[in-house]
Amino acid sequence: MSALVPCIVAGGAGTRLWPVSREAMPKPFMRLADGRSLLQKTFERVAGLDDVAQLLTVINRELLFRTLDDYRALNQKRLELDFLLEPMGRNTAPAIAAAALHVVRHYGEDAQLLVLPADHLIRDQAAFIAAIGRARALADAGWLVTFGIQPDHAETGYGYIQQGEELEGGYRVASFVEKPDLATAEAYLAGGKHLWNAGMFCFRADVLLRELREHAPQVVEGVEKCLALSAPAQGKQGVQCELDGGSFAEVPDISIDYALMERSAKVAVVPCNLGWSDIGSWQALRELTPADANGNQINGEVILHNVQGCYIDSPKRLVGAVGVRDLVVVDTPDALLIADAQCTQDVKFVAQELKRRDHDAYRLHRTVTRPWGTYTVLEEGPRFKIKRIMVRPGESLSLQMHHHRSEHWIVVSGTARVVNGERDFLLNTNESTFIPAGHHHRLVNPGVIDLVMIEVQSGEYLGEDDIVRFNDIYGRAPVSEATN
Template structure:
């Protein structure tokens, strides 16, 4: 039995403006019209003798992750919440400790299949065959990584040099090497001895912890202490923030894989990509005869080798080539395909200028539904709010703003001070400044309403919560 561990942290800043800090690439439908990258990762586990996945994600993504897992058929998905990012070695340690503890006195070391939530794998059968090849090695105590058979000289990936052949497509790891320059990458490709480092692993939970104790006991000790002081909230495991914040940052490659004498690699040729940039997405996308990949409302004239994603309006191109054009409701990116690695510099500048476009989209997801900030100005803001059936916003009040609610469809159950009443289609209600209030959808269809806020300060931090069914403070 394999225990899948899916790492769903990270912000994917090189895929801005589609990927944002509060809605990063692993939760986006980048390569599939129906499923997000996380959901595709979960789907490719079907057919493997495996337990339900264990997810590791950031605290701020917990409801988004839980909802997408629910949509994938896991209503009570197990999710470990990292209060802050500390790279992959501590994250995997938390999962290994959790699995080892659950195994209790079992003689068999639980096998962890560590996957990233934001990778594309086109050939699922080859991926599953690679896992099957790795299981005997992991049972023998090897720490197995999966190396991707390179299709070209790539400078954006680390490499693994193969050593002695173990069996079939599995080898001893000779060495790990950093991202090379183009000349070195071409030599690696020509030699046939090098594989791309995928960041996927299979090993025993206790075996990994033993190697971590040997090479980075400081990381292990802090992870143990942070998990001992963790709290359970719904189906989330909240790692102790004050303890975990003291943990050193380190990747599993540096902390363990480059130091252990038990590293093995399985060659994998499965149409893999980490979709690390817009040019990488263009590489794996279906294209028209001119080499274009379009999504959304796009009109092109004399356009070639261009990626366009139109989210909310018509995007027209004339006489362009080798561009990336990404349109969202609040931002537009135009970049040459050769310069897309620099998109993260734009994100850094947005942060530095105190703007908000790196943080979230105009549409913001909440555990109860979603809101879209459709207009704002001096002392007012207008939102379109959708509340799922049975969902309820927190009991709250605001110091600086009043709110008007106009129901467009469905029925709202409103608590307004001491009064509780229903508001139906084409009806409205008013919430004064300082009034304790809440909003609930008691019906079986979505509740949609328009909220008009007015006041001297309209920030999302002007919320005093008194009660919340989702555990928010």
């Protein structure tokens, strides 16, 4: 059998899991109770496959360094890590087409592509491996294979797959069905012919591209044009290819289901029972957590009186609740969600409204991850902003300049190497420096422990886009963009 190349696709916004999931820290990076992110759990499933030596990840370019951090702690098998970096999301069809073209180029036309969402949970690894084995046999015979989860209840939040003619190891797909109403979902459950659509796929790269050229040629042609303008770079861990922004924006924004799977006659499904969840809402997440005698699930310090059936997630702030029922309460440093437990699918409307207003709470948390470490906004007001900055050992911010703000840096712990205009010097704990607007400056941690400092910004404009980069060790373009 030909080589298997797993491909993790991380493109969903996870708006139904706001305020924890946000644009700059989306659902795949959410941590579960064991401390692992959903992305890390997906990586572990891949690493648990015996015949895999490489992993391809399709992800937004702004999330590359956070992804590498999540992978680094788990890559004991030393998988070769390839990345396709999207400048913006264009849905799953362009992402999977780009992955297939990459696999053909680097691993051969007959290589099989195993496409896995980055933000799903699978608790039965043995069943997962067995299902992949059946899918690979079907893929080798020329089928586009999807995975169907055997339903255990009538679910209106998932799409369904109707099983048709039986094949060896699976079934021909008779139809894909949109999310049904409750009565239809109950009929599907009773009939035994419908499976939940898990959004996982297995196919030979050449077969996928042939079918796409027949049913969605504009997707393949657009991605081919984009890849021709995108320069891959061979790094220590694998290939990194940042997709050209202008041409990628012209590729149709369409899912692989609509573009191909619903149109092709060569689609098969492997029924499976994997302990699967798409963690698509707070209600789905709370189902993973044991409840107390009153049906409450709690994370954090709470005082409850006459409270039943509530989910309260507040790891950093004391919560008191009195006389309430069936609520979901999720607290973060800058946003609080309160929802009826039966309406958690509708949390997306809050996130969509925040996006419409261009509100920071849609995009960012108070603590923001950067390639070099993190920063946390402690306080802000007219003409000032105060941040806590943490720089990991050996890391460096870009050499940069701001037009509209000055900055005052105070070292809390560790040692900082500072470039401030023409000066290059060290700052130790309790020492500080002032950087006027217009000065070139850089911050480096030359030590072996985390550098922690307080940054006080002042000026007429404190937006995160007031930055000009001149040099950056992470390869970020020297143009106005997100801070540091």
